[in-house]
Amino acid sequence: MTDSYLPPEHSSANLWQPNREASKRSQAIVKFIFGSFAVLSIFTTLGIVATLIFETIKFFSQVSLVQFLFDNQWTPLFSQPRYGIFVLISATFLTSLIALLVAVPLGLLAAVCLSEYAPRNVRAWLKPALEILAGVPTVVFGFFALLIVTPILRTFIPGLQTFNGLSAGLILGIALLPTIASLSEDAIFAVPQDLRQGSYALGATKRETVTDVVLPAALSGIVAAIILGVARAVGETMIVTLAAGQNPTLTLDPRVPIQTMTSFIVQVAKGDVPVGTLKYDTLFAVGMTLFVITLLLNILSFWFVRKFQEKYE
């Protein structure tokens, strides 16, 4: 190998001149192009905010904010339209609550199992399997909830209708499970081994170490994972559209058809609404409400992580 570093006598190695100017110029060009790509992501945010605000202002020039927030009916497609967004929010709340009751305990326990209990070789199979669950498109989950889970649930739950919040919420929970499990597992995995060993040295059992030492130490990451799960549950569309129905009702009964914010948007958008009508603007007013809720959840999660994150060295 060494002789390859010695240039042959007729080599032109000494003629090589670095063209620094050209190198710097090409770097400047690349930096400019990539920088403008980066700016595009800011324009995306601005575009979302501008789109929503623009149409929402038009909506509120015709519907009062008081009616929007406090009316108890949502009938924008009727001849006597009423715009009480709380009806849609209650449905979103119900399906998200059921989903979280499923996804949080299962996701957390699964995260604990993966990081603390599962042997390495089992974990190497379990993690990709859960990732497959995360990769199932939500429309397939919706199909599953409406046509397979609901008929099964109806055999033993009296009064359960074809479209209902229960089956939508349960399957939404299963869809969120991998997200919550994998984000919590990252947080649990990051807790240093010293803490566990310290706990064992004091005579704690494995369960006590996990619930009293490891989980509190990973709390900020776990809470952030749960809040992101809530944001995803609120914004999830296809499962609730297919399985929970299109029936705006102010109720917390999980057995009857309801309409979430997202399924309202789908119902209206599907029907080719003419631009400039109040119906079209309603789409964006509901979108704005949804966006504000998920943004607040996101800020809450950032704040929580920053405030409660434990640093270990």
Place this chain on the structure above:
Amino acid sequence: MTTTDPKAFIPDEGIALDEFEPNLVGRYKLDKVFAYASWVATITGLVVLAFLLISTFADGLPRLGSSFLTSFPSRNAERAGIASALAGTVWLLLITAAFAFPIGVGTGIYLQEFATDSWFAKILEVNISNLAAVPSIIYGLLGLMVFVRMLEPITGGRSVLAGGLTLALLILPVIIVATRETLKAIPDSLRIAGMALGSTRWQVVRDHVLPLALPGILTGTILGLSRAIGETAPLIVIGAQTFVPFLPTGLQSSFSALPIQIFNWTSRPQEAFHANAAAASIVLLGVLLSMNAVAIYLRNRFQRDR
């Protein structure tokens, strides 16, 4: 080791050492229950997944034949097929990849290699993590406003191009984050060595960092793309059609896509269409799972190499 009288450590006569009851039997029992619970939770997710796959296959497999793949949607469930939906999904995939890959990777490189620690980079970082959490249906509203209405002369309205562009915006954060994470994992010594030999930052990135980071970046891109073609809500909002009896002819052509077709068939009351929905789900799951398998394979190989 000399044993000392344990009582010597107790300052207060009132506390007797033998009152401490470790109750090991009970605590170990609780430990077992907890361990079982954690296994049950993990397996529950997988059992539901298995049940979903089995029931979808049972419903859809009888419908899945070559004529199902090559026929157009029809009022007659027996003759309906997914030709236009499958073609639409392939078009969307190509358009989304063509826009999201260069822009996402470029942004990732800019943030990680050129603009570290500037105020601009910090704003971008917060912005990107916010974008990642915006519900996909909101991207649909953005696409409806910007690509369908404002850019109608270019996109042709409710076209496959508008759909692809919307999905590209949707998965940009995924690709940017994956690119950054991969670049972060490349050791700095490589960059320092390159620059010590007189390379510019870009030359180091192009010739040394990117080739090493490519498998990781590709993994992230494939995962992002598989998310994009499974998306339904934004496509419904920008106006994908459910009944398209022709293949897309160009970028401005109106289109359908597999998830849209599944949604449409599932929401019909007739049972025969439900079997079609199951069969189309099998095709979609097949496409997505094979994309994910490629991504996971790439990632594992990449991790083993280092």
